[in-house]
Amino acid sequence: MKITGKQKKEIKDIIFKNFYFVEIETINDSSSLYADLDFDVLDLIDLMMRIESHFGITIPSSYWEDVETVENIYKIVNDWL
Numbered sequence: 001m002k003i004t005g006k007q008k009k010e011i012k013d014i015i016f017k018n019f020y021f022v023e024i025e026t027i028n029d030s031s032s033l034y035a036d037l038d039f040d041v042l043d044l045i046d047l048m049m050r051i052e053s054h055f056g057i058t059i060p061s062s063y064w065e066d067v068e069t070v071e072n073i074y075k076i077v078n079d080w081l
Helices: 005-018 041-055 070-080
Strands: none
Touching: 005 041, 005 070, 041 070
């Protein structure tokens, strides 16, 4: 299954609505979670759990280890949908 535009928007909404320090304008496909959105490791874990819950999927933590950008998140979610 290919991730849809609607699902990409849902991921961006999860980031914006749950991480108070992220401005919606700063979230784009190439945004670095760490450099552009000021995430730390705990934020990534929190985001991972929220995405899994939202989409009803379970993604092994090893898949999240190399996540750097929002686009990386799309790819991982796409692989597990």
